[in-house]
Amino acid sequence: TRILVLNGPNLGRLGSREPDVYGNANLDDLRAMLDTAAGDHATIDLRQTNDEAELIGWLYEATDAAVPVILNPAAFTHYSYALRDAAALVTKAGIPLVEVHISNPHARETFRHTSVISGIATGVIAGFGFDSYRLALDAVLRLTAARP
Numbered sequence: 001t002r003i004l005v006l007n008g009p010n011l012g013r014l015g016s017r018e019p020d021v022y023g024n025a026n027l028d029d030l031r032a033m034l035d036t037a038a039g040d041h042a043t044i045d046l047r048q049t050n051d052e053a054e055l056i057g058w059l060y061e062a063t064d065a066a067v068p069v070i071l072n073p074a075a076f077t078h079y080s081y082a083l084r085d086a087a088a089l090v091t092k093a094g095i096p097l098v099e100v101h102i103s104n105p106h107a108r109e110t111f112r113h114t115s116v117i118s119g120i121a122t123g124v125i126a127g128f129g130f131d132s133y134r135l136a137l138d139a140v141l142r143l144t145a146a147r148p
């Protein structure tokens with residue numbers, strides 16, 4: 001099984017961006033952690049973009065190829081109806097899409113309390129640092145029955 005791990009704007013700066021909120025590890029560390037966690041159960045295809053259109057294109061790719069998605073929409077979470085509509089194509093096709101956040105947006109500024117993605121996601125995991133992704137991977141593997 002291939003799993004797309006898609007990361008939205010500013011997550012390419014992980015490691016140096018607000019380390020008090022997001023920690024000191026970067027996307028390469030995240031990729032390494034997920035590769036280890038996936039073992040031979042899945043292949044991790046981790047990507048990051050600051051571009052809404054590119055992210056939407058990747059969700060079309062997931063839909064067309066029936067690839068499960070772990071999505072950290074970053075700030076798009078809070079306002080991108082275009083991203084929501086593209087993410088809905090994935091889940092409406094019966095393909096799992098787990099929304100993840102490193103921080104717990106509900107414990108932060110009010111504008112972060114709203115997610116326009118959650119309503120169409122298979123599930124949401126937030127607040128556990130990079131472990132949010134590991135937990136999401138576990139959930140996806142269970143849903144796809146690659147791990148009992």
Ligand code: DQA
Pocket residue numbers: 009010011072073074075076077100101102103104105112
């Ligand atoms: C985030 C939370 C968002 O509110 C923020 O805009 C991000 C990262 C997280 O992973 O905690 O960029 O999605």
